[in-house]
Amino acid sequence: MTPALLARVAGRFRALAEPARLAILHALEDGERTVTELVETTDLAQGNLSKHLQQLFAAGFVTRRREGLFVYYALADDDVLALCELMCGRVADDAAAEHLLLAGARRR
Amino acid sequence: MTPALLARVAGRFRALAEPARLAILHALEDGERTVTELVETTDLAQGNLSKHLQQLFAAGFVTRRREGLFVYYALADDDVLALCELMCGRVADDAAAEHLLLAGARRR
């Protein structure tokens, strides 16, 4: 476990540590999309969205394909989804637990 | 995919987006450790380490157990390791690819 490796792994996690970027990945789940399409589905400003796409691309989570004026972005592989699902599972569990707690607190 | 959920997931990823915290998790791989032990194995200052531990605890990645003066931290479950392994796999692949590229470049 060299420091360089840790930094690389941390950098990859950092690329996923942003709601906007997770929303982008989610929007790409069922196929490639152009930047314009993503602007609509994610409600991000174009410039902002583009920056996030660069980061996802740099981290290797998405691929790019130019076709005329448009650029199509797509998920690079299934690992991203696997990571997100693992994380979502934990979050969902916690949310359920919290609801129980809240319900219990309300009952008192 | 509500914004609140995205934020929670992003927050969890953010907890792993730091070399220092990954080093801590790595140090916990083969069993619980006290803060003092972690100070030695991770080379982090005590106050700094404690802050990172709080974040990992808040994110649910580690558990705490007090025993006298000492506090023992441990991995909360296997999901953390699964996440890290997934991420490390990608990084390792990329590193290998880079080495090939470098080797190729050197050869020319």
Added chain:
DNA sequence: TCTCTGTACTCCGATACGGTAATATTCTTT
């Protein structure tokens, strides 16, 4: 070539985060 559309980049202000140093808290021991 000029123009228009889609995408990327740059600059800026605000905010968040990591590291350090100092201090506070908690528990044990005498």
Added chain:
DNA sequence: AAAGAATATTACCGTATCGGAGTACAGAGA
């Protein structure tokens, strides 16, 4: 009760990062 050890917390500083606005670049068509 006092002192000492282990851990947590706070204040502060420097830096990174996000979002917005404007601008630059790339490709298509007249």
